[in-house]
Amino acid sequence: MVVTDSCTFTRIKGGTALRTAEVSGRVVKFPRLGESFYLKAKSLTPGGTFRLVNTSPLKEIKLLSGSEGLLLVTASGSEYLLEAR
Secondary structure, three states, X not given: OOOOOEEEEEEEEOOOOOOOOEEXXXXXXXXXXXXXXXXXXXXXXXXXXXXXXXXXXXXXXXXXXXXXXXXXXXXXXXXXXXEEO
């Protein structure tokens, strides 16, 4: 998978601080093991300029076979699907 500017970030397990189960936005920095992942998206607050979504440090990154996605597993045990749009 090549991460482009436009991605969809979906909560699979955990991640209770994420206010919505799915976020569409732009990758701030390509996912790396041991680092938090950041996604910039449209604000949920009326009049807000943007929303920054981040994870705990990543402990595992899996390329999903037959998919255009990455499974991101965090140190806190949360799991997310990152897909190019």
